[in-house]
Structures are given as structure tokens and as C-alpha cells.
Amino acid sequence: MTDLRYPIGPFQYIAPDKESEILKLIASLQLLPTRLREVVCDLSEDQLSTPYREGGWTVRQVVHHLADSHLNSYIRFKLTLTEEKPEIKPYIQDAWANTPENKTTPVLISVSLLENLHERWVHLLKDMSNDDFKREFRHPESGFLSLLYALALYEWHGRHHVAQIETLRKRNGW
DSSP: OOOTTOTTOSOOOOOOOSHHHHHHHHHHHHHHHHHHHHHHTTOOHHHHTSBSSTTSOBHHHHHHHHHHHHHHHHHHHHHHHHSSSOBOOOOOHHHHHTSTHHHHSOHHHHHHHHHHHHHHHHHHHHHOOHHHHHOEEEETTTEEEEHHHHHHHHHHHHHHHHHHHHHHHHHHTO
């Protein structure tokens, strides 16, 4: 049985060694909001309130988490491009997933936010040089991470959470 937490497998960083591989990551990140909209747009309130696995977040929380997480990542990119090895502030994902508005805000608000955020982020990414992708930020728990690593991580992150919802839909026949 596949681990429901990681339907596409855990993140494994393989540094892209060609510009075409970086462009594929950017293209995938660009498609995330569309894929997310497709996988949640026809779900009922009860379905949105269903955890993607036992003990996991609800579909609603996963969608809002994607918006929260990718907003933070975009800010990290901007900080790293404008400061020398900035230390970023982590956040407690479970606490953010359980803030009151995550239980009441329609998911399409976060999907729309992601559509606009990713459009802006993709413009930034496409204008970055190879040297820009080598720039690093310091995560207090993980150490120094390059923007290329962060791009690969967040591209995976989006696919990962969409796959959690898709897997739930298949299991439940939605």
C-alpha cells in the first residue's frame, strides 16, 4: 500500500543540470493552480471537510496550506534576490492550517490567490539568471538552501498536495 502522506513519494532533490530542466520545473509550478482548481472545483462542503488520510488535514486545509506555503516561498525568493543570504522565518504549518479562517474560507479564494501568485512568481523565475538560482537563504532548521533547491521543492510540494486530493477522490469514488 502506498503511503497516503506521500502519493508521489517524498521529496528527493536532484539538482537540475540543464536550463531545460529548470524550465520544466517552472512550467510545472505554473500549472499548479489550474490542476488544483480542477481537482477541487466540484467538491461538496462535506467532501472539502474530509481528511485526505486518517489523522491528516482536510481537503480544505490542504488547499489553504498551499496558498500559505507558496506565499511564504515567494517572499523567500524575493528576500534572497534582494539580500545577502537572508535568514528566513519558518512558520508552524499545523498551527496555520488550524486558524479559524481555514475552516470557513471558500477554497476557491485560495485557488484564485494561487493563480495570481503563481503568475507573478513565474515571471520572476523566468527572469532569473543561473547565478540568481545559486543564491541562498538560511533556514534556521535546515541551514543554507539555494533558490534552485527551493524551486524544485515547491514544484514537488504542489504536485504532492494535488496528488493527496486526487488519491482521496479515487479512493472515495468522487
